[in-house]
Amino acid sequence: MATSMDSFISLSIAPAQVIRGFNVLEQMGDTTAPWSKAFTRLGSRPLVVGGDRTLDLVKPRLKPVFKAHHLASATASYGKDCSEEALRSLQQAGADHHADLIIGVGGGKALDAAKLLANQCSLPVVTIPTSAATCAAWTALSNVYSEHHAFLYDVSLARCPDLLVLDYDLIATAPERTLVAGIGDAIAKWYEASVSSGQSDQTLLIAAVQQARVLRDILFQRSASALKEPGGKDWQEVVDASVLMAGVIGGIGGAQCRTVAAHAVHNGLTHLRSSHDALHGEKVAYGILVQLRLEEMIQGNLLAETARQQLIKFYSAIGLPQTLTDLGLGGVTIADLHHAAEVACLPSSDLHRLPFAVAPSHLMAAMVSTTTPGLSAKSDLSTSYPELRSEVE
Template sequence: MLCLSVAPAQVIRAPQALEAAGSAIARLGHRPLIVGGDRSLVAVQSRLKPVLEAQKLKFTQASYGRDCSEASLAALKQAVAAHQADLIIGVGGGKALDAAKLLAYQCELPVVTIPTSAATCAAWTALSNVYSEDGAFLYDVSLPNCPNLLILDYDLVQTAPRHTLVAGIGDAIAKWYEASVSSGHSEQTLIIAAVQQARVLRDILFQKSATALQAPGSEVWREVVDATVLLAGVIGGLGGAQCRTVAAHAVHNGLTHLPIHSSIHGEKVSYGILVQLRLEEMVQGNQLAATARQQLLKFYTEIGLPQTLADLGLENITITQLKQAAEIALNPKSDIHRLPFKVVTEQLMAAMVSTTAPANSNPINPITTNLVNEEVAQ
């Protein structure tokens, strides 16, 4: 039996949406625990506190720490018990919202998500990623339901740094490049719908992102925020796990295991799209992938998405570190194996260091380690 979690039970989106959501929150519980990062909790407190007080809710807050980790979740469970919470309110970016959703699931409580940036679709999805205390991706957890309530307050999101929306655009646009590879051949109605929604999402972002970034708070900016936070979530909801991730997210997961990874989720994923297209181009000789990569490089330059390891702050990466990231991305349970061809470590390494190469350069099937060394040296 296939069970889909397509969407939150309710979505409230508007400027000043927080102030309009009090009664909707109160219907879900009377003793909320607010979960977020230290900065997000401070940023939202002056607006959320009066809303909860007006509804006479007994609330407290707890920081999830640095990552949505097993240790963090254990501490949050203690906070739930101490407060006798009957509702979780997640506030912040992707990791804070993942922690809130997973905590709510483990404690069998409803959850409200309040994104403070448009960097991911985590506020929408029935999925949480779990990381180590050092920020290395470990595994994801599919949840039985999307959040009970999503509050998308455009005024709150507008306070986030510009690069968070840029990263959200990179994360969202990956949906097309991954879903079309993993599920583009499907004849199932909902998966067809999900793949086509991913194409629509890509086109919206191609057309509107540059203008939106120049005019924060404008109508077109809101449309791009809707695309990254809401529409991106719809695709995984309709299509299920197989429509979510392929090589781009696998590369992200591998990079999180390196000692230096200052870039955020969507930045790594957007770089991972280029790696995936480079693999399709080099291993398969796929001309469409070559054309798509050149198109993306132009788009990335226009809005400021990373194109190389150096752009991610990894200009000093060693061969050993590159191999480590590639091997993790290729672990047996990795989504990279949804590619329609087999990839070996050396091929992935070469693709990771040649994302800006001219189209159809250096075909690598078969490949030697010498080529990887040459690519890194260049």
């Protein structure tokens, strides 16, 4: 039977190897440990990419590993964003060092920069997350930002990382806020995947959506106790859920299952300077409430209202933002809000994976009424935006 090239789908589902546990990096410096040679099989001249503070934190942990295995390493800072300018600088650093391996250490932007650099240079890449704020350590995807921290586009990579090292001791050095943000980013998988792919009859999409449901339930059940006992059993499970399981869902489901309106709202908000103090997962968590609000307003979806109220209670318990004010955007102007909404509604935006059309005015109305009860928000909208009240009903 003849087939069209359009019927072929390439999925990058998982890293080639995942090593996780306490004191993992320390064990890699012990040449008798089982995973001690994980780096050496990939290269002998690693370039370690991260932010300035992260490199200072991780270098003492990596130095004994490199020394034990006779690896000639160099470091390079990506700056503050995975940007085109930063990538050009990193390419030069890699060429100067004659690097044959890229090691990314840090949060989402550092790991995205390392993965994209490795992809551009056709080199293997190792990811070592220093927080559980995103699933970037897992995925075959990098987000590119402007020099002013605004999201520009994402790049699908040839493969997931060759090695992911999840060292719980290293993750535990990060502020609690980063894990809370990671919970927000991870739980979005259910609300986005169920809308974009919940009606699919394709086996892998069904699997991705169901895994997203399980992920949501794990986070609902364990997040509060995880935050009370860092390093404990529930904490480990929530870290695994945020870094690893969230990545699995994106890998199995592919692009059409990965992001919808919650991430589109994040992308739009990054174009507002006053949003830059909020973490990725915090903006995404707020974006879930916006997405559910859209489902209520435009579709009259009562289940979305129930889900939104459930999330508001959950957010209150663990400290995720529910409103623009919570994100530090309480004083944003109508012009700025309109700009963010226009970016989120661009033709290329993942927001259009919603099963209904959304105009910037609809999105703005949803953004200012995320905690409003019921389908009608006309009487409860912020008095700062009276021109949006008519869009809610």
